[in-house]
Amino acid sequence: MLPCPFHFGSRRSFLDVSTGKSIHVRILDLYGRHHLFGSTVEGLIVLCWQDTLAFQLLNLLMGQRTANLPRVTTTERAIRDFGVGSAGLTGNSMVALHYGFGYGIAVARPGDKFWTRLHASGRSKSAMSFAGRFYCVTSENILVVETTANRRPQLAVAVDFEPGNGFGYNDELQLVDNGGELILVHLACHGHPDNTFFSGKYTTYRVRLDTRSTEPMHGLCGRALFMGTSRSLSMRARVSRSMSEDTVYMCCDYNKVSGAPNSVLAIDLLGRCFGPRTRLQHCPLQLGR
Template identity: 35%
Template sequence: MAGTSGAQISSRRAADRPRALPDPRRPCPSSNIRSHAQSAGRKRKYSVAIDVDPVRDWANIGDGPAGLIAELALASDVADYIRFRAVCQPWRRCSPDPCAGGLDGRFLPRKWIMLDKALAGPRRHRFLNVSTGECIRLDLPELAEHTLLALTPEGLLLLLVEPTLVVRLLNPLTRQLTDLPPVTALLRPEQHRSRQCGSQIGQTINVSGVGLVADASMVAVNFSDPRGLVAAKPGDESWTMVDKEYMNSGLPFAGRFYCANYRGVMVLTTSLDQQPPRLRLVADQSDSFDFSRMADSLHLVDNAGELMLVHRALSLDGEYARSYDAYRVDLEAGVLAPAKGFNGRAVFMGMFRSISVPAEAAYPSVAADSIYLGHDCDRQIQGYNIADGSRCSLIEAVYPRSIVDCLRCCIQGVGKQLA
């Protein structure tokens, strides 16, 4: 993503350069304990005197205390857990290996979003913690061997192996790869012919939603080209076709996968009796607003644990402009309830992805109850306030870019546009 390498992150780490996260597969020697402790001491100021024993053997504090610290680190964030395990071998021994967990929900980087290349090589990218504003650098050699298809809300990368058309999920923090079925049977005839002529098929595949369902035991992918909502488990030989209708968006929420199109909001249902997954309507949109299948679009948002829907439409004021209305998805009542805000948060929205961030707290330059739009979603305005309908005009690019510019760029596009 050109031009964003100098983005200023308005957060508690704004003064720090993005840090490189330790490779979980290359542990640091135990001698690093002292440097970690000294570094922590420089960054923290205590109001009380602490008697620190200079000869304490921190590497051998015991599996009990070290295991408790590991649990607290993991409860905070998987990145903190990886840093903890990188200190020494005894600390790694008392904590589960995140690289052996597959799609273990404990080790998913749910708070992290990939921004762009960090100008330190073709494989290095910056990742932003959307909750705290912390920014880190990660070296991902896997990107040189795969085609990037999409980013998942769980922080994973959906990849394609061109020679075999096998799909994989990469955890960028643990570097764990999970194999999924190939997309061979899903391709259109034109895509098969292009592949026979030597074309890179990954550049023609578009994903409008992807996520984990059923306690991370299944993966759902909403392809817009080739069209189809499919699902599979790791180890399956092929994808199960669920629905071939066009879906505006797809999003994992509370362990289930939701889709939105002209009919409303639907959920992917699974059963224990080996029946194939299917879609079930949970909120009809026809009673809430008029929808044009040619001009409008629907966008699902996980707003800090609340499922919401944004209706993007052409305004009726005589000008060619977009309007945006937000709704809370009431799953119990099966209705869409109009909303005039995002509970003090802000939403960054592209055509196929959306993220919700805490406005003002971690990002002082971000206005609450506003939608910030990717260029693929709206080229006329930068933001739209849900509460009063006011618009924020596009601002001419300046350098270094702000966090708003950075997130608006990274939320747009699919496939090669992400990298």
């Protein structure tokens, strides 16, 4: 869904990231009765009813909702600060949330009384649904939510990283659906001199779930990647003449020095050039929290 400058009354503009075509859909006003979390890179909005604190997932484009999920056991004030980085289905009608500033994982089915919290061995840096399963990544491995019948849900290792791979605790690691292929984007973070952006080396890896391994890849297979603070979105570069192939667009909510909103740093993964820091009047993708 494109941001407010592209809206027409109650109709919202949606962009197809594969074809570049847009449609306009009438969206009901969700404020007043709900707390809104998200959006997620999967295209879902996480809702929390203000009166019951029960959760739902909403597909804005289709207007479909899940049945009520368990309420959260917290205060009304705390729920306003509840952060959701991602949400999706894990199979067997189970929903997974990647939530909080510690990036925890919790799962539940409609009708359950409680959420089940799952614990990773390290800090979960990003998470997403892919091919009907829910994955998260730490600096040590890629984990998947297992929902075997008659067993408590758990996080299982899908890929173990090689020792000494160079993934630091403070580095950015994000899982991305790159046109139907699961990839891992690694940013070795270093403070930028003006404290406006993190700068460093970007590396992309193809995730081989069949061999439980990763392998370096060259660029993004001709696609463009918009990377935010908690999630990323890959799209065909041909969607817009303003995009370049095999380029990462690092999106920031604002420039800490100038206060300018919607700042973007373009980084060419093939080493042809480094794009300038740019202020976009209307950033097409708002990926930060």
